[in-house]
Amino acid sequence: MAKYKKRKDGRYATSIYLNKKRFYVYGKTISELEKNKRQLLIDSELGLSLHSKDVLFKDYKYVWFDNKKPSISAKSIASYDSILKNHFTLIDYMKVTDIKKSHIQKVINELIDKPNTANKTYMTLNQIMENAVDDEIINRNPCRRIVLPKVEKKEKRILSDEEFYLTEVAEFNDREKMFVIMSKYCGLRPEETRALTKDDFFLTQTSGYVRINKTVVYVSNQAIFQKFTKNNTSVRDIPLFANILPFVRYYLSSIQTNKLFTNLSSKKDEYLSCQSYKWLIKKIKDKIRMKALELNIEFKEDGFTPYTFRHTFATLLYYSGVRLKEAEYYMGHADSKMLTQVYIHLDKTSLRENNPLEDFIKNKLELNKKNIYEKLLSNE
Numbered sequence: 373m374a375k376y377k378k379r380k381d382g383r384y385a386t387s388i389y390l391n392k393k394r395f396y397v398y399g400k401t402i403s404e405l406e407k408n409k410r411q412l413l414i415d416s417e418l419g420l421s422l423h424s425k426d427v428l429f430k431d432y433k434y435v436w437f438d439n440k441k442p443s444i445s446a447k448s449i450a451s452y453d454s455i456l457k458n459h460f461t462l463i464d465y466m467k468v469t470d471i472k473k474s475h476i477q478k479v480i481n482e483l484i485d486k487p488n489t490a491n492k493t494y495m496t497l498n499q500i501m502e503n504a505v506d507d508e509i510i511n512r513n514p515c516r517r518i519v520l521p522k523v524e525k526k527e528k529r530i531l532s533d534e535e536f537y538l539t540e541v542a543e544f545n546d547r548e549k550m551f552v553i554m555s556k557y558c559g560l561r562p563e564e565t566r567a568l569t570k571d572d573f574f575l576t577q578t579s580g581y582v583r584i585n586k587t588v589v590y591v592s593n594q595a596i597f598q599k600f601t602k603n604n605t606s607v608r609d610i611p612l613f614a615n616i617l618p619f620v621r622y623y624l625s626s627i628q629t630n631k632l633f634t635n636l637s638s639k640k641d642e643y644l645s646c647q648s649y650k651w652l653i654k655k656i657k658d659k660i661r662m663k664a665l666e667l668n669i670e671f672k673e674d675g676f677t678p679y680t681f682r683h684t685f686a687t688l689l690y691y692s693g694v695r696l697k698e699a700e701y702y703m704g705h706a707d708s709k710m711l712t713q714v715y716i717h718l719d720k721t722s723l724r725e726n727n728p729l730e731d732f733i734k735n736k737l738e739l740n741k742k743n744i745y746e747k748l749l750s751n752e
Contacts, residue, residue, distance in 0.1 A: 376405055381465075385431075388412070394438055396431045425509060429471060429500075430464035432509070436500045446596040447589040452496060459483065459493045468504050473514045480518060487521040494520055528683040529675040531556075535660070536684065537740045538671060542663040548656050550623045550632060554582070555678060557733070558610040559685030559703055562678040563587040564601065566644050568632040570624055573612075580612040580620065584704065590646040597643060606704035613730050615737060653678055667748060692732030 376384040379398075384405045387396045390412075397412055399405025427435075433456050441449055462479050463471055476497060483490035498515040505513055531539065539552055554565045566588040573582050585607045587598045601607055612620055623632075629641040635648045644652070657676060664671035682703075689699040 376402055394435055396427055396435070398426055425467070425469050427468055427509065428464070429460065429466055429468050432468050432504065433460065433500050436503045439503075440499075445587075445589065445598055445600070446591050450591045451492070455489075455493055455496050459489070460497070468501075468509050471501070471514055473516070473518065476515050476518055480520060484521050487523040490521050491523055494518060528686075529677070529680045530687055531680060531684045532670075532672070533740055534669045534744065535664075535671055536736070537744045538660050538663050538667075538669060539681075540737065540740075541667075542656075542659045544656065544659055546623055546626065547633065548652065548659065549619065551652060552656060552681065553616050553619065555681035556684055557613060557616050558582060559682050559689075560584060560610070561587070561602065561606075561682060561704070562649075563589050564606075564704075565678075566595075566633055566649065567597065569630050570627075570632070571630065573620065573624060574609075575612075575617075575621065580617055581609045582612060584608050584610060588643045590649070593646040595643045595645055601704060603704070608701055608704050610702060611730075613733055615733060667744075669744070669747075688733065688736075 376386050379385050383398050383400055384402055385396060385398050386405065386409065387394050388409065389395070395412060397405060397409045399408050437452060437456060440452065444452070459482075460479065462482070463475050466475065476494075479497065480490050480494055483493060494515065498513065501510070501513045501515050504510045539556060544552060551565060554560050554568065555562070560568075564584050564587055567586045568582070572584070574580060584601060585599075587601055589596050589598060631641055631643060633644045633649075633652070634640070634642055635645055637648075657673065661671055661673065663669075686699070686703060689702055694702070
């Protein structure tokens, strides 16, 4: 006779896989459990609903999660796993069929002082209960019309003109400078920059572009390589402008590894560790601060992150007159404002050569340099 686990509520439980999906079976006695198991197999053969009306939420949420995992990133898997483990204790031992709107609201109310977590928890719970409707366990999703705490949107931090100049004259080493260039002049997300290799660069004698099609994320401080980007429109070709092209050529020829950013403590061609990445960003920030002190220029450290460079790139696109759809392409954004969720489709070849942006960046650098120089003279 097969061995079955006896639960705290006195029932016996087991699970079986049917059509690559995991199903839980329960019974007050071993005999009842085996009967329910046989019935489940019969229902599967007949194409009937396979989920028991007695399934507990704590079991069903992982049935949903197992089916969700193959289609999401490693970072998303870690995020969902944290929510499932930490925020459903109020309903974990309830039958899915017994969960009502009031129970859902109570789960959310316990997170009222953490709006972001509350909203993520709700979105997860809503997906699980929608799945339960599809599995014919419940007839209606109890997550409808739940009151959620308002999430205050933080204003995106960009570089001031003075800070923009500081990032040009700060005494970065080659690796730090390359990271800043790819972030500030190409608008890459940090996870996209970390994944760059020499093979991603396409250079001619007079121009070039970089192809963005992969990421490196950190989960529990471990570097995870992903053969995809944040969304469908994040795969893109970004032009390398004249002001950065010489250094890019030099950097690519100077490094011994195929990957652009590797661990300094290791000679292996492996992606930057989480600790090494944090150290890289710290050194970039420290050197901007040091140059600001040297030149008596204000540097606001509050809110400064690697995304500050990316946000600054977005303003360069806007002020240089790049059309909205082209800007969304450069940034790798899906058009979230359109209800139909239509992604941007553009002529990528023509986008690799964008003279208005090229001219704007040249003029901005020259003007910034002139203005900063005049300020320095006036302070003497």
